[in-house]
Amino acid sequence: MTLPVHLVETLAHARVGAPVALEGDEAHHAVAVRRMRVGERLVLTDGRGRSVVAAVTATAKRSLEAVVEEVADHPEPAPxxxxxxxxxxxxxxxxxxxxxxxxxxxxxxxxxxxxxxxxxxxxxxxxxxxxxxxxxxxxxxxxxxxxxxxxxxxxxxxxxxxxxxxxxxxxxxxxxxxxxxxxxxxxxxxxxxxxxxxxxxxxxxxxxxxxxxxxxxxxxxxxxxxxxxxxxxxxxxxxxxxxxxx
The missing domain is CATH 3.40.1280.10 (SPOUT methyltransferase, trefoil knot domain)
Incomplete structure (x- = not known):
């Protein structure tokens, strides 16, 4: 199954095993609309070339916490x-x-x-x-x-x-x-x-x-x-x- 994608402000310090947080409207969409639950996986991206696959560890109404499993850096497309x-x-x-x-x-x-x-x-x-x-x-x-x-x-x-x-x-x-x-x-x-x-x-x-x-x-x-x-x-x-x- 294709993992859902959500946007975060920065992934500059993301590394495998580290926690990452999703907050605000993006977190609300993940939790309330997509109904993400603890143990499920999702993709987070900063929109500037870095993305991570992470497993959800905790959820609230407008926040979600996860732990990073994979980190990928993508070169900017050319031209x-x-x-x-x-x-x-x-x-x-x-x-x-x-x-x-x-x-x-x-x-x-x-x-x-x-x-x-x-x-x-x-x-x-x-x-x-x-x-x-x-x-x-x-x-x-x-x-x-x-x-x-x-x-x-x-x-x-x-x-x-x-x-x-x-x-x-x-x-x-x-x-x-x-x-x-x-x-x-x-x-x-x-x-x-x-x-x-x-x-x-x-x-x-x-x-x-x-x-x-x-x-x-x-x-x-x-x-x-x-x-x-x-x-x-x-x-x-x-x-x-x-x-x-x-």
Whole structure:
């Protein structure tokens, strides 16, 4: 049976035979929802590459204690992938974050593109960012990822251009592009950046700015994908051309 996965703040001092504690909402979920009992085993991860298998020794309403049986350190996946996701309408932002986390991206950057229907301002921006981060956290546990993705604060176009300029390969998905994503030579290491536009599409000015910063304007195929799934398709196509998925 696959062991349940829970997130802890740190496993820096974890070693076989040592105690480890799970507290707060994560512990409540393990004890009250999963009904973990003394003697059962689970996986704990810090989301930064270290995970342990541990056996439960004690439980309370919002705490769980266990003893470490195995410790594993996982190298950070290469190449690293950042997806700049233009704000979609409704709950499609959380869908995008969920599938991008499952496919293995290292960072998701919400972007206020010119034609984005959704607007993040004030308290709404804080709530929306919190939902995206919670979605990434839960999806990473579901996907059993030892490295959890980061969800950055809301970016402006100039911020996105800076990310593009620093990348080893950056692509912007554009339905009018003549170059196919599948024709690119993808580096085996370093940082890849994928820019996904909003439902209304990218403006000519945005495409020009991103290309000037170093992005390749590419198309996925004849089909037009939703903004919430286009990033997934693009990342999968890129990673399939690297040893990471080889």
């Amino acid at each position: 690293s992938v950042t997806v700049v996701q233009a704000l979609p309408k409704g709950d499609r932002g959380e869908l995008a974050v969920e599938v991008l986390t499952e496919v293995g991206v290292a960072e998701v950057v919400p972007w206020a593109a010119a034609r984005s229907v959704a607007v993040w301002k004030g308290e709404r921006a804080e709530r929306s960012l919190a939902r995206w981060r919670a979605t990434a956290r839960e999806a990473a546990k579901q996907a059993r990822r030892p490295w959890h993705p980061q969800v950055a604060p809301l970016a402006r176009t100039e911020d996105v251009c800076a990310l593009v300029a620093a990348a080893d390969l950056a692509v912007v998905l554009h339905e009018e592009a003549t170059e196919a994503l599948s024709a690119l030579s993808v580096p085996a290491a370093g940082r890849l950046v994928v820019v996904v536009g909003p439902e209304g599409g990218l403006t000519e000015e945005e495409v020009a700015a991103l290309v000037a910063a170093g992005a390749r304007s590419v198309r996925l195929g004849a089909e037009v994908l939703r903004t919430s799934t286009a990033g997934l398709a693009a990342v999968a196509a890129l990673l399939a051309a690297t040893p990471r998925w080889g």
